[in-house]
Amino acid sequence: MATMAAELPVEPRTEVIRRAAARVGTSILVLAALWGLWEGYRWLWIQEGWTWPFIVNDTTMPHLHDIFAALWAKASPGGVGPRLITVLVKGALFTAKEAAAGFAIGALGGFALGVLLAHFRLLQRGLLPWIVASQTVPILVVAPMVVVWANPKLPDSLKDWGAVALIAAFLTFFPVTVNTIRGLQSADRRALELMRSYAAGDWRILWKLRFPAALPYIFAALKISATASVVGALIGELPSSIPNGLGAQIINFSQYYTTQPRGLWATNVIAAALGISFFLIVLIAEKLVVRRAPENLV
Amino acid sequence: MNVVEISGVSKRFGSTTAVEGIELEIGEREFVSLIGPSGCGKSTLLRIIGDLIEPSGGKVVVNRKTARQARKDRDYGIVFQDPVLYDWRTVAKNVALPLEIARWPRQKRKVRVQKMLELVELTGFENHRPWQLSGGMQQRVSIARALSFDPALLLMDEPFGALDEMTRERLNMELLRIWAASGSTVVFVTHSISEAVFLSTQVVVMSPRPGRISEVVPIDLKQPRTATTREEPRFFELVTQVREALHLGHDLERAAPVITQQAEA
Secondary structure, rough: OOOOHHHHHOHHHHHHHHHHHHHHHHHHHHHHHHHHHHHHHHHHHHHOOOOOOOOOOOOOOOOOHHHHHHHHHHHOOOOOEEEHHHHHHHHHHHHHHHHHHHHHHHHHHHHHHHHHHHHHHHHHHHHHHHHHHHHHHHHHHHHHHHHHHHHHHHHHHOOOOHHHHHHHHHHHHHHHHHHHHHOOOOOOHHHHHHHHOOOOHHHHHHHHHHHHHHHHHHHHHHHHHHHHHHHHHHHHHHHHOOOHHHHHHHHHHHHHOOOOOOHHHHHHHHHHHHHHHHHHHHHHHHHHHOOHHHOOOO | EEEEEEEEEEEEEEEEEEEEEEEEEEEEOOOOEEOOOOOOOHHHHHHHHHHOOOEEEEEEEEEEEHHHHHEEEEEEOEEOOOOOOOOOOOOOHHHHHHHHHOOOOHHHHHHHHHHHHHHEEEEEOOOOOHHHHHHHHHHHHHHHHHHHHOOOOEEEEEOOOOOOHHHHHHHHHHHHHHHHHHEEEEEEEEHHHHHHHHHHHHEEEEEEOOOOEEEEEEEEOOOOOHHHHOOOOHHHHHHHHHHHHOOOOOOHHHHOOOOOOOOOO
């Protein structure tokens, strides 16, 4: 609390390294534990012949090492062509493009909407229920419509994936809007009084006080939105028969699941990795941008 | 010339009357303390002077202008009980904030911030974050920020109320030095009788329900005040006089609670 600034200890390098090592160690332990749980559960259920909640065998729960081995194997059953991981990463990059564009549109739009609604309370009361309602629309139903509506209006370079980006944006903007409103209104009352005493206009109060005060809230939303945008892109791909993304791979492998379960699991792993990378990028951005007192971080 | 002239000011919040019939004149370079028990409206009066709230009735003239115009002309520097520093800004950037709002050019800002930090003896802490400083140091940053644009009137709402006694006395001395150096007029809200007497040229004693001024006690202790001022017989006489004025106001109210020196919640 009342630490004298001059006495603030400069963190020694060894301390930083020690903490980083501890963090990596913990991650490895967690992964190992999850691995153990999966394989242990598998072994126990097969051993005891338990059938509840489902029968465990190579189809329902393949060995984890088999899933990762499948990633390295050739994609097509004949043993020719590229490795599965190459195909999946290519698809993931395409989906990532959609998700990133959707995330950008959704985050910026969501933020702008939040600023607007925070400023005009009447608008907020009138509009917010509808915005909430918009999120209950089943995206899987709307996705093909969006593709059909948007595609004719999109230039060739944006065709198909641009429409999917819009669907991803639809899942992205909502948390950002809600948290932007909340964050902008979180500014300290006395800090606002100070601004008033400096004769600051609304615009400057927004940029110099409300916006920085809202940043931790906005980043909390962006972290949710980052993974939601990946899910949105995948779901957008499913009914719109776009062949280049991970969505097409999911449909493909789910058709062959009974004979080739490892393919779908491997696709799952890559999709999860994509979601995690999006999350981590936002996390790193937050560390760089948000510089608040420890107690003010959301 | 008077910096502040208040006549017939009242303020109601709903059905409760916070202050009523306030008449007060504050001359240039005065140090005026508002003192009284919780609920006597001293903070309300300070906020009315600073145009943070509007009075329900009466007139406030600051530098021959309305309070609103004075605020728009940036005549007020405000210090609250909490420092209210922006934790995403460095110490220097916090002090520079009002200057940014007033669109000072960067170079001029930088020179000014250096000078202000020197004034509150925080040179070398420019790039620290507020939360890395002690409570007393944070409050000094807040004072530097309030004075950075050279306001005619410094409004302080229990600025040292949250600090320990030792820090408070040290900052009292510092405030007097800053007051002498900056040449501004100070309106200072406090719960502490001895603090009010030690700092002020005038102590305005207020009584509650509804808040009104019960007595104005001129403080004739010689300037500059020093550590030994607190030991002078005249100091004790004045403390007694203010205390009696406070109790008198209270007895007239027939209100039981003893005056505490604790900060309002």
